[in-house]
Every structure is written in C-alpha cells, then in structure tokens.
Amino acid sequence: MSHLEEKTIKTEKIFNGKVISLQVDDVELPNGKTSKREIIKHPGAVAVLAITDENKIVMVEQYRKALEKMIIEIPAGKLEKGEEPASTARRELEEETGYDCEKLEWLISFYTSPGFADEIIHLYVAKGLFKKENAASLDEDEFVNVMEITLEKAQEYLREQRIYDAKTAYAIQYLQLQEALNK
Structure with a gap:
C-alpha cells in the first residue's frame, strides 16, 4: 500500500x-x-479518429445538454457490458457516421476526470473508410450532423470553441504531431 x-x-x-x-x-x-x-x-467509452482517403477527419456535430450548446466531436460512445472496446469503436463509427473501416488501430486510453470519475476513454484511429449499406442507426435519443473537415478547419474550430471537448482536442493534437513529425 x-x-x-x-x-x-x-x-x-x-x-x-x-x-x-x-x-x-x-x-x-x-x-x-x-x-x-x-x-x-462510468462503464468506459471509446472515441474514433476516423480519417478519410482524402485526409479529412470525420466529425459529428451535436447538442450537448450539459453544456447547453452545440459542439463538434469525433464519434464516440459508451461501452456496453461485456463489449470489447474495438467492437464498440466500430459500432459507434457506424451508428454515428454510417462508415465502417478497413483498419482500426488502438491509439491510447486515458481517464477523463480522475478527481471524481473513473471514466476511461479508449481512442482509436480508423482508416480505409467506406460507407456501409444498411448502416446501424443512431440511438433514438441521439441526433447528429456528420461532417468531414481538414485538420486546418479542426484547428480553427478549436480556436472558436466549436470543438471544446478533451477527446477531440487530444485527437487533433495527435494529428498535428504526426504532421510535424512527417515533415
């Protein structure tokens, strides 16, 4: 101890x-x-940094009642009991965006607010995206606008506080680092 x-x-x-x-x-x-x-x-959650072949980030815009405002986020959702995080990631990507992917890679897991909560988010990167026929639909109490944006636009949305959550900011910073390392 x-x-x-x-x-x-x-x-x-x-x-x-x-x-x-x-x-x-x-x-x-x-x-x-x-x-x-x-x-x-909290049962834990996943988030998916989905990148199109055109190097755009698939995002969802939704109203967040706790914030009383619309924000733009990467697709994410809660783990169901007994569900593996990778399965949850694929399910949430499909439900929220209509996409599936050829490659899903775990990036990192992190606690969101360890001072008072045990929620952990498992962040995945999805590539080789394709629209899925007869894709699973959103939960009945979930409404989103799907968008595909460039890294530059995501950075702009961060400055404007349209992207305002930690998991999405983390994902964007990861992409910025990858871009810097590849130069």
Missing part, C-alpha cells in the same frame, strides 16, 4: 442511472484523518 493511498471505510450508493452512478465514499487519509469522496462510476 502506497503511503499516499486512501483506504475506503464505507461506500454509500446515491444514484444509479442509465449511464453513470454516484457514490460517496468515507476514506481514511494517509495522515489518519477521514474525509468524503464523491465518485462517479
């Missing part, structure tokens, strides 16, 4: 929803005192 680790004394389940659950843990701190930790549990 690390000298910085917090020991859980008690867990109180507060809320169990469709996407997240909330619990409050009583913890013993490294100095022997106690404190409370509010923790959001």
Whole structure:
C-alpha cells in the first residue's frame, strides 16, 4: 500500500442511472484523518479518429445538454457490458457516421476526470473508410450532423470553441504531431 493511498471505510450508493452512478465514499487519509469522496462510476467509452482517403477527419456535430450548446466531436460512445472496446469503436463509427473501416488501430486510453470519475476513454484511429449499406442507426435519443473537415478547419474550430471537448482536442493534437513529425 502506497503511503499516499486512501483506504475506503464505507461506500454509500446515491444514484444509479442509465449511464453513470454516484457514490460517496468515507476514506481514511494517509495522515489518519477521514474525509468524503464523491465518485462517479462510468462503464468506459471509446472515441474514433476516423480519417478519410482524402485526409479529412470525420466529425459529428451535436447538442450537448450539459453544456447547453452545440459542439463538434469525433464519434464516440459508451461501452456496453461485456463489449470489447474495438467492437464498440466500430459500432459507434457506424451508428454515428454510417462508415465502417478497413483498419482500426488502438491509439491510447486515458481517464477523463480522475478527481471524481473513473471514466476511461479508449481512442482509436480508423482508416480505409467506406460507407456501409444498411448502416446501424443512431440511438433514438441521439441526433447528429456528420461532417468531414481538414485538420486546418479542426484547428480553427478549436480556436472558436466549436470543438471544446478533451477527446477531440487530444485527437487533433495527435494529428498535428504526426504532421510535424512527417515533415
């Protein structure tokens, strides 16, 4: 046990929803005192950096209620119970954009907000895109505009805060780094 680790004394389940659950843990701190930790549990998610043969990024524009605004993002979605992240990535790419891919490569996984949530996002790069006949459709409560944009346009959208989420910003920075390394 690390000298910085917090020991859980008690867990109180507060809320169990469709996407997240909330619990409050009583913890013993490294100095022997106690404190409370509010923790959001999440099943994990995937995000897909889909690149067309024309070197454009496939994005979705959607309204995000938590932000009360439209933002542009890379396709993403929550892991279903027992589903492998690569399968989720293909499913979300198809549902949100109508595309499938010849090549799907895991890039990295990262925690979104480790101070209060355990959500992890697995980021994939999809290439060799093709439109899928009879593609799976969006969830009944999901509405998006699909767009294909250049890296330069994505950078512009970042500056304008039309792209405003960490997973998409991370993906764009990855592409910027790849472009710089290939020069």
